Amino acid sequence: MPRVVVDVMLKPEILDPQGQAVANALPRLGVTDVSSVRIGRRIEIEFTGQPDLDRAREIADKLLANPVIEDFSIRVTEAGDAEESHP
Amino acid sequence: MPRVVVDVMLKPEILDPQGQAVANALPRLGVTDVSSVRIGRRIEIEFTGQPDLDRAREIADKLLANPVIEDFSIRVTEAGDAEESHP
Amino acid sequence: MIERSEVMGQPEPALADHPSASDPTTAPGPTVDPVGQPAPAESPVPGQAVPVGVADELPVNGYPGGVDTVSNAGATPGDLQPYAELGLRDDEYDRIRQILGRRPTQSELAMYSIMWSEHCSYKSSKVHLRQFSEKAPPSDRMLAGIGENAGVIQISEQLAVTFKVESHNHPSFVEPHQGAATGVGGIVRDILAMGARPVAVMDPLRFGAADHPDTARVLPGVVAGIGTYGNSLGLPNIGGEVVFDSCYQGNPLVNALCLGVLPVQRLQNKAAAGAGNVVVLLGAKTGRDGIGGVSVLASATFDDGSEQRRPSVQVGDPFMEKLLIEACLELYDAGLVVGIQDLGGAGLTCALTETAAAAGTGMRVWLERVPLREASMQPHEILASESQERMLLIVSPEKLDAVLRIAEKWGVPASAIGEVTPATPAADGTTAEPGRLLVTWQGHTVVDVPPGSLVDDGPVYARPMREPADLILLQADRAETLPRPATAEALRETLLRMIASPNLCDKTWVTEQYDRYVLGNTVLAQPEDAGIIRIDEQSGLGVAISVDGNGRYTRLDPYNGAKLALAEAYRNVAVTGAKPVAVTDCLNFGSPEDPGVMWQFAEAVRGLADGCAELGIPVTGGNVSFYNQTGAAAIHPTPVVGVLGVLDDVAQRVPMGFARTTGNDHDLIFLLGE
Amino acid sequence: MTARIGVVTFPGSLDDRDAARAARIAGAEVVPLWHDDPDLHGVDGVVLPGGFSYGDYLRCGAIARFAPVMETIAAGARDGLPVLGICNGFQILCEAHLLPGALTRNQHLHFRNRDQVLRIESAGTAWTNAFQPGQEILIPVKNGEGCYVADGRTLDELEATGRVVARYLGGNPNGSLRDIAGISNEAGNVVGLMPHPEHAVEALTGPSLDGLGFFTSILKHLAGAPA
Numbered sequence A, B: 001m002p003r004v005v006v007d008v009m010l011k012p013e014i015l016d017p018q019g020q021a022v023a024n025a026l027p028r029l030g031v032t033d034v035s036s037v038r039i040g041r042r043i044e045i046e047f048t049g050q051p052d053l054d055r056a057r058e059i060a061d062k063l064l065a066n067p068v069i070e071d072f073s074i075r076v077t078e079a080g081d082a083e084e085s086h087p
Numbered sequence C: 001m002i003e004r005s006e007v008m009g010q011p012e013p014a015l016a017d018h019p020s021a022s023d024p025t026t027a028p029g030p031t032v033d034p035v036g037q038p039a040p041a042e043s044p045v046p047g048q049a050v051p052v053g054v055a056d057e058l059p060v061n062g063y064p065g066g067v068d069t070v071s072n073a074g075a076t077p078g079d080l081q082p083y084a085e086l087g088l089r090d091d092e093y094d095r096i097r098q099i100l101g102r103r104p105t106q107s108e109l110a111m112y113s114i115m116w117s118e119h120c121s122y123k124s125s126k127v128h129l130r131q132f133s134e135k136a137p138p139s140d141r142m143l144a145g146i147g148e149n150a151g152v153i154q155i156s157e158q159l160a161v162t163f164k165v166e167s168h169n170h171p172s173f174v175e176p177h178q179g180a181a182t183g184v185g186g187i188v189r190d191i192l193a194m195g196a197r198p199v200a201v202m203d204p205l206r207f208g209a210a211d212h213p214d215t216a217r218v219l220p221g222v223v224a225g226i227g228t229y230g231n232s233l234g235l236p237n238i239g240g241e242v243v244f245d246s247c248y249q250g251n252p253l254v255n256a257l258c259l260g261v262l263p264v265q266r267l268q269n270k271a272a273a274g275a276g277n278v279v280v281l282l283g284a285k286t287g288r289d290g291i292g293g294v295s296v297l298a299s300a301t302f303d304d305g306s307e308q309r310r311p312s313v314q315v316g317d318p319f320m321e322k323l324l325i326e327a328c329l330e331l332y333d334a335g336l337v338v339g340i341q342d343l344g345g346a347g348l349t350c351a352l353t354e355t356a357a358a359a360g361t362g363m364r365v366w367l368e369r370v371p372l373r374e375a376s377m378q379p380h381e382i383l384a385s386e387s388q389e390r391m392l393l394i395v396s397p398e399k400l401d402a403v404l405r406i407a408e409k410w411g412v413p414a415s416a417i418g419e420v421t422p423a424t425p426a427a428d429g430t431t432a433e434p435g436r437l438l439v440t441w442q443g444h445t446v447v448d449v450p451p452g453s454l455v456d457d458g459p460v461y462a463r464p465m466r467e468p469a470d471l472i473l474l475q476a477d478r479a480e481t482l483p484r485p486a487t488a489e490a491l492r493e494t495l496l497r498m499i500a501s502p503n504l505c506d507k508t509w510v511t512e513q514y515d516r517y518v519l520g521n522t523v524l525a526q527p528e529d530a531g532i533i534r535i536d537e538q539s540g541l542g543v544a545i546s547v548d549g550n551g552r553y554t555r556l557d558p559y560n561g562a563k564l565a566l567a568e569a570y571r572n573v574a575v576t577g578a579k580p581v582a583v584t585d586c587l588n589f590g591s592p593e594d595p596g597v598m599w600q601f602a603e604a605v606r607g608l609a610d611g612c613a614e615l616g617i618p619v620t621g622g623n624v625s626f627y628n629q630t631g632a633a634a635i636h637p638t639p640v641v642g643v644l645g646v647l648d649d650v651a652q653r654v655p656m657g658f659a660r661t662t663g664n665d666h667d668l669i670f671l672l673g674e
Numbered sequence D: 001m002t003a004r005i006g007v008v009t010f011p012g013s014l015d016d017r018d019a020a021r022a023a024r025i026a027g028a029e030v031v032p033l034w035h036d037d038p039d040l041h042g043v044d045g046v047v048l049p050g051g052f053s054y055g056d057y058l059r060c061g062a063i064a065r066f067a068p069v070m071e072t073i074a075a076g077a078r079d080g081l082p083v084l085g086i087c088n089g090f091q092i093l094c095e096a097h098l099l100p101g102a103l104t105r106n107q108h109l110h111f112r113n114r115d116q117v118l119r120i121e122s123a124g125t126a127w128t129n130a131f132q133p134g135q136e137i138l139i140p141v142k143n144g145e146g147c148y149v150a151d152g153r154t155l156d157e158l159e160a161t162g163r164v165v166a167r168y169l170g171g172n173p174n175g176s177l178r179d180i181a182g183i184s185n186e187a188g189n190v191v192g193l194m195p196h197p198e199h200a201v202e203a204l205t206g207p208s209l210d211g212l213g214f215f216t217s218i219l220k221h222l223a224g225a226p227a
């Protein structure tokens, strides 16, 4: 079933301690070629009827993202879309 | 710059209190046509050189996702790719 | 079992005269099974995937209607059942068939395997735990004791407290954060079920070596899990333990204690009394949490069959639990609850059978009325689910609306899922037999059992015991033979090494992740040896609690090790100025099938019971956790003992450490004891 | 006339009884307010207490902002109604845009509970007038998402207009920018504070009695305010 995905990320100028903690842990895994890690939220919304982008944008704007610190982007996906899935 | 995006979501059968709380709040905003909300993490990894999918998969597996309760999917994106962005 | 006959002494004679339509003896459920439908030609081989489309219409697992029914079980006595995979022994399975007079249905098999497990039935520990009651000094403070969800101790004319410690060891190793979090959630519901408002938690913990890589995974997760759950519930954490020892490497111990307060007259019980009363499920929706154990029964409920994961992990929702607490307390205060039981490890199975068995009544349950998180769940999965944040209520029909209204006020889902049915009149019409638990699923009878057979008639074992062969050697290796620091320099180095050892160094890193202030009644907390909670703001009445255990010592001498744990907790409480009045304990041991472990267990229980008798305070409740081992290597036997004491005025408490004196008088220092 | 202080209970509020106790000890009459009831029952001031409103899932305070009671409180606050948001209450005030900035995950990523020294930077608000400017006080701090952030211009403006109400001293417990522990709106009637004054009002249960000052301040403020 199609659903709306809202990605919410901290604005670039806002410090992301969680992403930093992951970035700092990488060398211990032998990973040295990562320059930055940022962690945000991915929100999947299923509608009872047709996925409603405008409605979703309104929800994102009012509730899902805090404009003081976050940006969001929004799109419709099919379950099993082009994203490469983990086996 | 291209980067790798890792989406980590709770396995479908695992309780998602966050998503549930948001879903329950929606009627307050006058939204009544949403049937389900699931909330996960979106992680953006930037590499110093070419984005390395295998490397990212390894990081996701070891560090970003908790395989006991979460699934992840992974892909390369361009900044400003097909996703509709918020102005 | 002794307890059984006591419970059955109280049938509901008045109501037994009016068997309702749903009384299983008069009307074995509506429409029952699709009679005449031939039994599947081939008996289902559980564990083997059967590709299937729509669960409710087509035969799933080869059963007509999708489920294994009572009549189907009667018609197919020869079906092979995976009882061994479910942990039941041959003789235990035979007992079940004998009790039912047929093979159990899938759902029944799941229920017996859960209720007769070590965890629920205490089959290996029962014969030893009796000493706690037998040797206990008489106490007129104890309003509820062993056998209830938690012991209740009266502390003033109006007020009582309840406390209990429980383990969540294995889940916390698999998923430290959620395992520990749901451990807190579980013990809090035990306390809530007694009618109490939970007011504090404590957490005795054991980890592997501090510098082992896996400790870096387990410890932060456990601490964050306990913190998140307890903090979100608004329960101050007032103490606990953090101990490192490599014997816990593959098997950390996560024990959680909760304290609650209730007005004496608000004491609740779990008996499903009163035929015609409604059975209400309150709280979170039921999902496939923690059904790993019974997954062998369900191979075809997922479309693509076999490889689907069955999470044995339960995820907690402390917010729902907080609402559940407030809703239950409001229900109690409004006098709307006849009986109540928390849903813990054994889910609905345990709650339905225990509440019915406690009253000697029967119960009629429509399983499709249980709100589900996943629509495709099968009856045995619903019965076995360990979904968190749920309570089972027994309410009288005329109060149902009021109950649902309060649930709605707090935003907690509530559904009437069944009703209490009368005890069964005996053939001669005089005495009554306990009622039966009858569960249907979309018109099919999937369970028809005597509830007591799951709760009280489980197997009881006097397992073989043998002193571990290495004990003599361990005991011979005495501390006196160790070299002692002879020079000032050596003494200094010893001291520094001790201070730096993980077991002695500061635990602030852990304890500052816990809220100690919430509720505003915390008089003492970490790093004090005992926590103190003010119970009555007017009079200053309060309680002190300490939890202690010493696995190394208990390994060397289980009898005295248990006594030592008790004595330490007792002293810690006494030195605050409180009078110790009650004990709870969590007995963490290896496999009971190992005679050496069983010996340790028996000795520790004997020691604790003797110690309690000598000190004159009763064990009011607790928990046994067996199978704490990695391969053949058991953890150190680790009885963790909690002692609760009462202070008439918490303002008089004596804190640890020297008080700063304002005058010019100097304090004198005395050493008491030998 | 005794001042009537409303304490809001959201589902998931935890320190509501503590806030009520503190207000009572200071001499106020306490009026419980319920998230779902927009009526403020004629209170003279409101405390939004600590806790995890609606579970604080998504972002702390994000859902509470939409509670019916918040609409009335927001309208009142714009008209001068004194409002103190403690911890979760502070988060709610930011989410509701009654205060600028936001509270984010502690930089060390842990929940942290400790006794914290603060310096009162502004004694000009409805909730801090009983303190001396520059006074150092000790009250508990406990949060997982107490790191105050705002853009540089907002921070400069807060400082320039005396709207930084309190700062952390002797170690910043969560990474807040410029060590900010509390701020106020322009009029000084709305104050958000991350640490917990309501846990420092009794010698027996708190590290000091310093928290009482916030509650005596509001009484003083109301006594002086024209009826």
Ligand SMILES: Nc1ncnc2c1ncn2[C@@H]1O[C@H](COP(=O)(O)OP(=O)(O)O)[C@@H](O)[C@H]1O
Residues within 6 Å of the ligand: C119, C120, C129, C132, C145, C146, C147, C148, C149, C150, C151, C190, C344, C585, C586, C587, C619, C620, C621, C622, C623, C624
């Ligand atoms: N080590 C023990 N000491 C005392 N009582 C115990 C101990 N272990 C279990 N009990 C008691 O046995 C009863 C059953 O225990 P348990 O199954 O843990 O209760 P629950 O049904 O609340 O999960 C409880 O009353 C408990 O207090």
